[in-house]
Amino acid sequence: MRLRASLFLLLPVLASGADLPYFCVLSSDAGAWPEVLTSIGLQRQPAAVARVFVARTGASASAEWPSRVERGAILILEAESSLAEMFGFRRGGDNVRVQSLIDIHQPKVPLIWEKGLELPRFLIPAEAKIFAKERWTGAPMLAGFRRGGGAVLWAAAPPGEKGYERFPYLLQALTNLGLDPPFRSFRLWAFFDDAYRARVDLEYFAARWRRAGISGLHVAAWHFFEPDGERDAYLKRLIEACHREGIVVYAWLELPHVSDKFWHDHPEWREKTAVLQDAQLDWRKLMNLANRGCFRAVLRGTGELLERFDWDGVNLAELYFESLEGIGNPSRFTPMNDDVRAEFRTAAGFDPIELFRSRRDAAAQRQFLDFRSDLARRMQTEWIGALEGIRALRPELDLVLTHVDDRFDGGMRDAIGADAAGALPLLEQHNFTFLIEDPATVWHLGPQRYTELADRYRALTTRREKLAIDLNIVERYQNVYPTKQQTGIELFQLVHRASESFERVALYFENSLMPADLALVPSAAAAVTRVERIGRKLVVESPHGVGIPWRGGAIVDGEHWPVADADTVWVPGGPHAIEPAAQEMRLRILRFNGTIRAARVAGPERVEISYTASSRAIAVMSLPPAQVVVDGVETSPVLAGPATLMLPRGQHLVAIEARLGQGGPN
Numbered sequence: 001m002r003l004r005a006s007l008f009l010l011l012p013v014l015a016s017g018a019d020l021p022y023f024c025v026l027s028s029d030a031g032a033w034p035e036v037l038t039s040i041g042l043q044r045q046p047a048a049v050a051r052v053f054v055a056r057t058g059a060s061a062s063a064e065w066p067s068r069v070e071r072g073a074i075l076i077l078e079a080e081s082s083l084a085e086m087f088g089f090r091r092g093g094d095n096v097r098v099q100s101l102i103d104i105h106q107p108k109v110p111l112i113w114e115k116g117l118e119l120p121r122f123l124i125p126a127e128a129k130i131f132a133k134e135r136w137t138g139a140p141m142l143a144g145f146r147r148g149g150g151a152v153l154w155a156a157a158p159p160g161e162k163g164y165e166r167f168p169y170l171l172q173a174l175t176n177l178g179l180d181p182p183f184r185s186f187r188l189w190a191f192f193d194d195a196y197r198a199r200v201d202l203e204y205f206a207a208r209w210r211r212a213g214i215s216g217l218h219v220a221a222w223h224f225f226e227p228d229g230e231r232d233a234y235l236k237r238l239i240e241a242c243h244r245e246g247i248v249v250y251a252w253l254e255l256p257h258v259s260d261k262f263w264h265d266h267p268e269w270r271e272k273t274a275v276l277q278d279a280q281l282d283w284r285k286l287m288n289l290a291n292r293g294c295f296r297a298v299l300r301g302t303g304e305l306l307e308r309f310d311w312d313g314v315n316l317a318e319l320y321f322e323s324l325e326g327i328g329n330p331s332r333f334t335p336m337n338d339d340v341r342a343e344f345r346t347a348a349g350f351d352p353i354e355l356f357r358s359r360r361d362a363a364a365q366r367q368f369l370d371f372r373s374d375l376a377r378r379m380q381t382e383w384i385g386a387l388e389g390i391r392a393l394r395p396e397l398d399l400v401l402t403h404v405d406d407r408f409d410g411g412m413r414d415a416i417g418a419d420a421a422g423a424l425p426l427l428e429q430h431n432f433t434f435l436i437e438d439p440a441t442v443w444h445l446g447p448q449r450y451t452e453l454a455d456r457y458r459a460l461t462t463r464r465e466k467l468a469i470d471l472n473i474v475e476r477y478q479n480v481y482p483t484k485q486q487t488g489i490e491l492f493q494l495v496h497r498a499s500e501s502f503e504r505v506a507l508y509f510e511n512s513l514m515p516a517d518l519a520l521v522p523s524a525a526a527a528v529t530r531v532e533r534i535g536r537k538l539v540v541e542s543p544h545g546v547g548i549p550w551r552g553g554a555i556v557d558g559e560h561w562p563v564a565d566a567d568t569v570w571v572p573g574g575p576h577a578i579e580p581a582a583q584e585m586r587l588r589i590l591r592f593n594g595t596i597r598a599a600r601v602a603g604p605e606r607v608e609i610s611y612t613a614s615s616r617a618i619a620v621m622s623l624p625p626a627q628v629v630v631d632g633v634e635t636s637p638v639l640a641g642p643a644t645l646m647l648p649r650g651q652h653l654v655a656i657e658a659r660l661g662q663g664g665p666n
Helices: 033-038 064-070 082-086 170-176 202-211 229-244 260-265 292-308 338-348 352-356 362-393 412-416 420-428 449-458 488-501
Strands: 022-025 052-055 074-078 090-103 111-123 129-134 140-147 150-155 188-192 214-220 248-253 313-317 398-404 433-437 467-472 504-508 530-534 537-542 546-549 554-556 568-571 574-580 589-592 595-603 606-613 617-621 625-630 633-635 638-641 644-647 650-658
Touching: 022 033, 033 052, 033 170, 033 488, 064 074, 064 082, 064 140, 064 150, 090 140, 129 170, 140 170, 150 170, 170 488, 188 248, 202 214, 202 229, 214 229, 214 504, 229 248, 229 638, 229 644, 248 292, 248 398, 260 292, 292 362, 313 362, 313 433, 338 352, 338 362, 352 362, 362 398, 362 412, 362 420, 398 420, 420 433, 433 449, 433 504, 449 467, 449 488, 467 488, 488 504, 537 546, 554 568, 568 574, 568 589, 589 606, 595 650, 606 617, 617 650, 625 644, 644 650
Parallel strands: 022 052, 052 074, 074 150, 188 214, 188 504, 214 248, 248 313, 313 398, 398 433, 433 467, 467 504
Antiparallel strands: 090 111, 090 129, 129 140, 140 150, 530 537, 537 574, 546 568, 554 574, 589 617, 595 606, 606 650, 617 644, 625 633, 625 650, 638 644
């Protein structure tokens, strides 16, 4: 997303404080506007230094506002006021009952207000573009126009208590009127199932994922468990396309589901429910991994799967039992295979199948539920150890354990055997990322839960840097408004709060992200705690590193900076001062998916970067690399494209030298 010339001071020609990404609500009651605007990186400051202004219902007209808008101010008008009338938004002759909207950004997505309103039918100026209208009467609900260097956006009502109840695509409307968000992130993960992308241009989608801030794709690996020429060729093309864009690719496993073919070929190893039927539950066909023969066959197949493709990591996801209804629904309750029943009978003196027949006392149920939870933890421990054994042969592989949260919904442990407190100590002995998954039971709760969730998990481990969060962006079964699926402002608030609270945020899944949201997701994922102008320098502080819209060369902390593409300079976490450089370096790192610690220009065609990465790191260069020195040792460049360099996982200092006279990506 390119920076428009009228925006922020990040171009050398802009110098006033009002060019900073600051907003001000012109009322003692700010309502939900701060939650709306901060979700894409704007920061609240006094009116004297702001560029974006919110005038709430009843705001008084002032002769200064037309000229301020002409000079670059963005004015948001809420409902009815003399100031709104000044810009041509005035009450008409009748009222309309508003319960449902159509928005131009996602016209097929129903927008339903939980609480309808009786609103005046407003007249709007001829120059205004309507972004949202009442579904049945066509009455304008959200409209705006550009004027001079600025713009005016009008909404027929306040945005709601949470900020997204009425106009979920209000921020997209602001970008249509010339607002570019001030920061970007390239740290998101996303889940991918090729069943939804079977016949697509993989190069196109890899570039789209990269523009959406996705640096890691977790691919449904069960579709590729057994070799198949056509499917294998597809996956290899997908991985190659992602690598060229700087995106790492993980094998996403959903054990005890292995594959459809494995289920078909091995009926003797199928998991059983408490009604002693084969455990084919929803799309998952569950296998009995407690059986040693089954475990060895699945482990062997997993090793072959990881060997056949150029994976960057493995995600061991949701390795526990069914179902969310717990012991109350025997037709979905697992595990009830012969091996588990025999082990429990030896330990407890009774067959757990009796819990669904004659033996229904609470003490016996508790005994088996605790056994079941411990069994899930033992399985997780065994599989993490097995995957680490594979990693000994493939040291570039990262390891992730996706584990449903049981801190907000304490019933998860008994329902599916998931015990986060029991699994977290594994971080002390093993090197992996603990990816916390939102359970379906709390999807309707607001974004503030991620701050509390992070606090609860940090209290359980010393490896806090290894905690990550998985957001389920899907249609919710609860009655939620204005959309069944998180989109627009609600999505941005979720991603932003999660990114402030966790080192890494994953989205389930890439196919569910709506097209209207893609351009702003990277900004929602950018966490910045401070931005200000000190003389010619822009000072930005962030916890994880951030991308800042920028054109031309950049000096960071007094040194020429080599990590920048055509319109973004990427800086590490912490406070940094950025200022314009007289010229742009020919050799630059355009994109980098590791965590940058430091970087510098070491010569006309040489850069150095210090980084950490849990998987292989990928550096997309402006020129093809000719020489690579890793930790003082010269190595042959490992390339995924003419100028895409694959670097080792871990913590490293790398020097990269270009081929003189060569071209590279833009």
